[in-house]
Amino acid sequence: MKNIEIKIVGKPISAQAGETIVHALWAAGMAESVQTGCAGGVCGACTVTVRYADGKPGGTELACMKPVEEGMEVFPCPVEPDKAVEPVANPDALTLQSVFPTVNRCTKCGSCTTACPMSIPVMDSVMRMQQGDFDAVAEDFTTCIHCGLCRFVCEDKVKPHNMGLWIRRSLGKSQPELKMVDEDSDQVEKEWQDLMTDDKQERMQRAKTFRETGSLSK
Amino acid sequence: MMEWAKESLEKVEQSRAARLQQQAPMPSDTELILENFHPDYSGKERTVKVGPNAGDQKFPLELADLLEADSPLPVTHSTTSDIETDVLIIGGGGAGAAAALAFEGSELNVHLATKLRLGDSNTVMAEGGIQAALAENDSPRRHFADAMVGGHGDNEPDLLRILCEGGPKSIEWLSQLGCLFDRNSDGTFRLRGGGGTSIPRVLACRDYTGLEIMRVLKDAVRLSSTNVLEEHAAVELFDDGNSTVSGAVLYDRKKASLVNISARAVILATGGSGQLRLQGFPTSNHVGATGDGLVLAYRQGCRLAFLDSYQYHPTGACYPEALAGQLVTEAIRSAGSQVVNADGVHFINEMAYRDVLAAAIIKETQEGRGVTTPNGKVGVWLDTPMIDLKNGDGTLAKQFPGLIHRFERYKIDPVKTPVLIYPTLHYQNGGITIDSQCKTEVKGLWACGEVTGGLHGKNRLMGNSLLDILVFGRRAAESVRDQIPDRRPLTLNSLNQFRKNLSASSVSSPAFFPKASQMKLEIGRSAVEAESIDLSSSETSGGFEPPDPFAR
Numbered sequence: 001m002k003n004i005e006i007k008i009v010g011k012p013i014s015a016q017a018g019e020t021i022v023h024a025l026w027a028a029g030m031a032e033s034v035q036t037g038c039a040g041g042v043c044g045a046c047t048v049t050v051r052y053a054d055g056k057p058g059g060t061e062l063a064c065m066k067p068v069e070e071g072m073e074v075f076p077c078p079v080e081p082d083k084a085v086e087p088v089a090n091p092d093a094l095t096l097q098s099v100f101p102t103v104n105r106c107t108k109c110g111s112c113t114t115a116c117p118m119s120i121p122v123m124d125s126v127m128r129m130q131q132g133d134f135d136a137v138a139e140d141f142t143t144c145i146h147c148g149l150c151r152f153v154c155e156d157k158v159k160p161h162n163m164g165l166w167i168r169r170s171l172g173k174s175q176p177e178l179k180m181v182d183e184d185s186d187q188v189e190k191e192w193q194d195l196m197t198d199d200k201q202e203r204m205q206r207a208k209t210f211r212e213t214g215s216l217s218k
Numbered sequence: 219m220m221e222w223a224k225e226s227l228e229k230v231e232q233s234r235a236a237r238l239q240q241q242a243p244m245p246s247d248t249e250l251i252l253e254n255f256h257p258d259y260s261g262k263e264r265t266v267k268v269g270p271n272a273g274d275q276k277f278p279l280e281l282a283d284l285l286e287a288d289s290p291l292p293v294t295h296s297t298t299s300d301i302e303t304d305v306l307i308i309g310g311g312g313a314g315a316a317a318a319l320a321f322e323g324s325e326l327n328v329h330l331a332t333k334l335r336l337g338d339s340n341t342v343m344a345e346g347g348i349q350a351a352l353a354e355n356d357s358p359r360r361h362f363a364d365a366m367v368g369g370h371g372d373n374e375p376d377l378l379r380i381l382c383e384g385g386p387k388s389i390e391w392l393s394q395l396g397c398l399f400d401r402n403s404d405g406t407f408r409l410r411g412g413g414g415t416s417i418p419r420v421l422a423c424r425d426y427t428g429l430e431i432m433r434v435l436k437d438a439v440r441l442s443s444t445n446v447l448e449e450h451a452a453v454e455l456f457d458d459g460n461s462t463v464s465g466a467v468l469y470d471r472k473k474a475s476l477v478n479i480s481a482r483a484v485i486l487a488t489g490g491s492g493q494l495r496l497q498g499f500p501t502s503n504h505v506g507a508t509g510d511g512l513v514l515a516y517r518q519g520c521r522l523a524f525l526d527s528y529q530y531h532p533t534g535a536c537y538p539e540a541l542a543g544q545l546v547t548e549a550i551r552s553a554g555s556q557v558v559n560a561d562g563v564h565f566i567n568e569m570a571y572r573d574v575l576a577a578a579i580i581k582e583t584q585e586g587r588g589v590t591t592p593n594g595k596v597g598v599w600l601d602t603p604m605i606d607l608k609n610g611d612g613t614l615a616k617q618f619p620g621l622i623h624r625f626e627r628y629k630i631d632p633v634k635t636p637v638l639i640y641p642t643l644h645y646q647n648g649g650i651t652i653d654s655q656c657k658t659e660v661k662g663l664w665a666c667g668e669v670t671g672g673l674h675g676k677n678r679l680m681g682n683s684l685l686d687i688l689v690f691g692r693r694a695a696e697s698v699r700d701q702i703p704d705r706r707p708l709t710l711n712s713l714n715q716f717r718k719n720l721s722a723s724s725v726s727s728p729a730f731f732p733k734a735s736q737m738k739l740e741i742g743r744s745a746v747e748a749e750s751i752d753l754s755s756s757e758t759s760g761g762f763e764p765p766d767p768f769a770r
Contacts, residue, residue: 018539018593023734031735037338038504040544041624042429045338065627067540084440087396119623138398143426143619146433165437169396172434178390183357191359195366196375204371210363211416214355 004070008033021063021074022046034076039064041117044147047077060115060149079148082162087169093132100163103129105156112150112160118143122150122160129163138168191216219629220537223638226589229562230599230636237556238607242564248574255584256577257497257641258527258676268719270521270659277525280494284513285522287727288720289713290741291454291467291476297708299465299480303329303445305698306466306479308452308511309487311339312428312684313667315435316691317485318444319395324699328444329479331468333451333506333730337436340489340504340668341687344428345547345620346412347420348688349681350385353409356417358382365682368414368571369675372524376654377673377690381682384689389421392688397434399423400617411552412680413569420681425547425620431684450477451730451739454713455484455514455663458706463518463662465708469739476741482705483662483698486511487691490646490668493732500543501643502534505735510728511669515650517716520658523671524648529678532557532575534642536597538628543642546600548572548680550618554608556601558636559587573677576641589638597640602632645683647674656694662703666690 002017008030015024022039025031037045041062051058053071060077085099097103103126112122125140141164150160194216197203209218220227245251253259263276266285271277277285305321307314310332321328332338351361361382366373389399389407399421400408409418423430439446449471456465456478465480488511492503501507512522533548535541551557551568557575558564559582566578579598582588588596602621605614614633615622621632630637649671656664667687674682731737 020540023540026732026735026737029736031731031737035335036505036735037334038343040343040502040504042426042620043335043338043342043504045335065540065624067627081440084437086441142424143429143623144433145429146436165433168398169434169437172393172396172398175393175398178352178386178393180386180390188357188359192379195359195362196379200371203375204367207363207366207371210360211367214357214360214417 004068006068006071007073009075015068017068019068021048021061021066021068024068025063034063034074035078036064041065042145044145047079047147047149049075049077060117060153062117062147065117077152079152081148082151082159085162085166087166087173089170089173091134091167091170093130096129096163096167099166100159102157102159103163106158107156109155111153112158115149115153117147117149118145120144125164126158126160129167134167134171137164138171140164141168220635222592223589226560226562227636229560230558230601233558233562233564234601234604237558237564238604242556242567244567244570245574245578251574251577251581255581256573257499257530260497262497263526267721269516269716270519275526278494278496278528280496281491281509281512281525283725284509284727284729285516286720287723287725288717289454289517290726290739291710291713292741295467295476295710296478297456297710298478299708300478301329302480302705303327304481304702305329305483305485306331306481307485307487308466309489309667310334310336310446310448311487311489311667311687312341312432312435313489313687313691314487315432315439316688317487317666317695318439319435319442320692320695321444321699322442326699326702329447329481330439330444331447331450331452331466333449333510335448336439336446337432338504338506339432340507341428341684342432343502343504343545344684345425345545346549347410347422347427347681348389348431348684349412349415349419349679350389350421350685351382351419352386352389352407352421353417353419356419358385360416361385361419364415365674365679368679369677372675374672380654380693381673381685381689385685388685388688392431392434395434395438397423397430410549411569412548413551413575414571414679420549422549425549425618428684452488452510452514453728454710455518456480456708456710457518457712459709459711461519461660461712462703462706463660464706469741471739478708480705480708482703483664485694485698486515486650486663486665486669487667488669492643492646494729495732495734496528496643499530499641499643500534502531502543502545503643505732508729508731509646510730511665512649513728515658515660515663515665518660518663518712520660520663521651522649523651524676525646525671527647527676528643529572529645529647530576530641531644532572532579532641533600533639534644535637536595536640537591537638539593541624542595544624545642545644546621546637546639547618550600550602550605550621553613553617554605556604558599558601560589560598561587571677579641583640591638595640597638599636600639601636603634603636606633645678647671647676647678655697656690657697662706664694664698666694
């Protein structure tokens with residue numbers, strides 16, 4: 001594989017084309033220079049900024065997902081978590097504004113959308129938050145990994161991902177309670193005892209029957 | 219893209235129309251396939267010479283080395299406590315978080331320590347879903363029957379019953395915490411099948427189910443009274459001098475110092491060990507999955523069970539190289555994509571049990587019917603375009619945004635092109651032996667989640683591990699609440715006894731980090747120091763300040 005050179009906080013390291021920044025750092029013995037968690041693109045630990053030698057616009061990335069490129073410079077960009085906010089059932093735009101007063105400060109610069117490594121339309125979603133269109137917001141933030149970059153880059157202290165989670169959790173708390181099925185307990189207990197028999201072969205046989213018919217009878 | 223596979227991809231496309239009409243048979247010679255091709259049967263395992271399992275069951279070589287290794291803790295380590303708490307939970311994934319939440323309202327002081335950050339775990343990476351018997355013709359007994367057959371009859375029946383009975387209640391608990399699972403247009407939960415389910419039983423949030431659960435649990439823990447110790451790795455457990463666990467030694471990675479915790483009860487929720495990368499397999503696991511809890515518990519006298527059995531998820535990404543080992547969820551198969559070889563032949567029913575399917579894929583590649591990547595890896599195709607053909611345009615994009623997101627960077631569109639897959643080390647089937655109250659065999663020590671063994675037998679079904687961490691995480695906490703022991707003195711007696719029997723080894727354990735990462739937890743030397751040493755010798759580029767990515 002082709003060897004290329006990248007820089008991590010100014011220090012040049014050799015990397016292989018096709019690998020991610022995290023794997024290049026591992027191979028170079030510099031794993032600790034960027035915080036990692038899952039190395040699979042969903043925990044949001046390894047946020048970095050990158051810039052390129054050829055003047056191509058850089059930006060924010062997850063180091064575990066971003067393949068290395070010749071001349072790339074990488075800077076760690078860890079984002080501290082923000083204080084959590086208790087969700088409420090049946091949320092509306094007014095409640096959102098009272099717990100996240102900065103929601104209306106958005107100046108529509110679009111930095112948050114550019115920063116998002118999950119391609120969430122963050123700025124548009126902030127508009128939807130202002131209007132109380134919460135079902136759409138919940139959909140927008142389905143894939144949010146809470147890396148915090150949208151909040152980090154916001155000069156107006158808007159907290160899109162925190163609000164996205166608050167809205168999702170609040171909608172979740174508004175769901176009707178799940179009805180638990182009450183079954184005839186004597187019959188059920190007898191089925192359990194039969195399924196859990198000590199004889200392993202018999203247990204397997206009964207389980208196989210149950211899988212086919214939903215009961216112990218054939 | 220994937221020009222190198224053009225010929226094979228054409229064959230896959232050509233055979234697609236015919237394959238749409240027919241199902242591939244379930245394999246009949248499963249035992250033979252497993253014995254000949256499943257990595258569990260490769261013989262790369264051995265017994266260990268020390269500890270409670272000395273001379274009995276075999277362990278994978280990589281794990282056996284760790285079980286027989288010495289602790290990094292200096293022999294002279296002090297036993298004065300730095301923090302006194304009622305409960306110490308070790309592990310910041312789903313099991314640890316669920317346990318922490320179950321202590322709310324108990325008035326017990328709870329500390330949760332995690333080597334990484336809260337939520338950095340295998341839980342957050344789970345994609346396909348969580349099982350719960352919610353369908354009309356379903357029941358916890360049917361769930362039990364499916365899991366028992368899937369586990370080859372080796373599941374502990376008592377634990378499995380608790381798991382299955384806890385399904386509906388766990389979904390209700392998560393819903394009330396604010397989890398949003400996918401629903402049908404009539405408002406009912408959308409239930410999918412999984413390998414080995416006899417009725418659709420898997421709830422999901424697209425292909426980000428673990429992310430949805432973990433981000434809600436994490437938020438709830440941050441709002442709870444739990445004291446969270448992030449970047450605190452568990453190095454060793456304390457005992458009272460009489461084989462009862464009484465606390466733990468943690469390593470604060472930021473301060474580079476050891477912290478002694480005195481706790482009346484310790485709950486191990488440290489998860490799995492995929493990052494040991496057994497037999498050189500890639501893994502779908504997070505960076506911290508190095509089996510630390512197994513090592514800690516073993517030195518205290520806990521027996522380990524079923525650790526000769528690991529789950530190799532049949533569909534790990536094989537290409538591009540940057541994604542190697544990462545999970546391609548089983549739900550993609552239950553939604554209709556087929557597993558086909560280089561010649562476009564649908565060689566096995568993709569809903570076969572995970573161990574059988576993984577072995578069949580390995581067989582296919584070893585016998586020359588796989589596809590070789592430019593990096594020399596060999597895999598078979600997961601024919602993802604079939605999902606939209608079977609369920610209508612847009613289904614794949616709507617239900618599996620994660621798959622699309624990960625591959626689009628590499629100009630691979632799973633809507634139009636199959637993805638190349640190969641088994642990846644996914645789940646530790648075995649672990650610490652526990653009773654139905656999550657108590658280990660050592661007093662003062664509880665365990666829950668992937669670090670335990672017995673629940674899943676020798677093959678876990680999809681959707682049963684997300685349920686496991688919730689049911690048993692909370693159960694461990696309830697058990698501790700019911701019978702919280704008194705505070706005990708801190709000694710290293712159990713460790714010292716264990717050390718007496720060790721022969722000289724160059725290995726130290728727990729492993730803490732993947733070998734490939736070259737990260738080491740050097741007691742007394744912090745990451746910050748290590749980094750500053752490295753950087754002081756580096757060339758300056760004249761660009762030390764991070765750039766403003768949005769400067770125009």
